Amino acid sequence: MHMRKRPQLLPRLARCAPITVSRPEEYRGEWRLRHDEYSWVDIEIGCGKGRFTSGIALENPDILMVGIERVPEAIVIAMERAVEAGLDNVRFINLDAGGLMDMFAPGEVRRIYLNFSDPWPKRRDEKRRLTNAGFLDMYSEILEPHGEIYLKTDNSAFFDYSLGSFEKNGYELKYVTRNLHENGAAEIMTDYEVRFHGEGIPIRKAIARKK
Numbered sequence: 001m002h003m004r005k006r007p008q009l010l011p012r013l014a015r016c017a018p019i020t021v022s023r024p025e026e027y028r029g030e031w032r033l034r035h036d037e038y039s040w041v042d043i044e045i046g047c048g049k050g051r052f053t054s055g056i057a058l059e060n061p062d063i064l065m066v067g068i069e070r071v072p073e074a075i076v077i078a079m080e081r082a083v084e085a086g087l088d089n090v091r092f093i094n095l096d097a098g099g100l101m102d103m104f105a106p107g108e109v110r111r112i113y114l115n116f117s118d119p120w121p122k123r124r125d126e127k128r129r130l131t132n133a134g135f136l137d138m139y140s141e142i143l144e145p146h147g148e149i150y151l152k153t154d155n156s157a158f159f160d161y162s163l164g165s166f167e168k169n170g171y172e173l174k175y176v177t178r179n180l181h182e183n184g185a186a187e188i189m190t191d192y193e194v195r196f197h198g199e200g201i202p203i204r205k206a207i208a209r210k211k
Helices: 009-015 051-059 072-084 097-103 123-128 133-142 156-168 191-198
Strands: 040-045 063-068 090-093 109-115 143-153 171-177 204-210
Touching: 009 072, 040 051, 051 063, 051 072, 051 090, 051 109, 051 191, 063 097, 072 090, 097 133, 133 143, 133 156, 143 156, 156 171, 156 204
Parallel strands: 040 063, 040 109, 063 090, 109 143
Antiparallel strands: 143 204, 171 204
8 A cells, every 4th residue: 555645644643542552462362351341353454544444343342353554644544533433442553464473372363354455466476465375374373263354355366366375275265255245335345445336346255264
């Protein structure tokens, strides 16, 4: 995600400090202990501006929703949205997803959301795709038994690649559709998703369950 620099970024980030986890390694293995009022810990990798993150948290007050985004100019908007909505069950981490194993202990996460991840279409960039074997092995470590990955994308080639990668790397496909909103908006959308749906671009979704 490439975004222009936004004014007053540091003060805006500071105002959202109560829902920011700046040292997630200190929470590793203790997310539920530190937040025992919630039944589950779900994460969104690449949460962008946080429309989906806050939407899920609002509809599910019994879960702790953790949004992970490496771009400060995007995550500050996500955090401001959550603060404005008065959400207590959201936390944000401004780091790269490659460090997930340092943030979460084995079996600590119930569900991982991957929404409109960069498809990295060139073969040489396969290792960057968030559904490649390396990432799926990492997800398998932090997911609880039978934990799930929810994937949404507008990119058909990335979707097909991801379906194959799930099946090759210890996941079973629980749900697959190539036109999620065919009969109207079916669920909470991301900012990208709202735009794509408005342009008539089909949204693909899969749910993969850890075996």
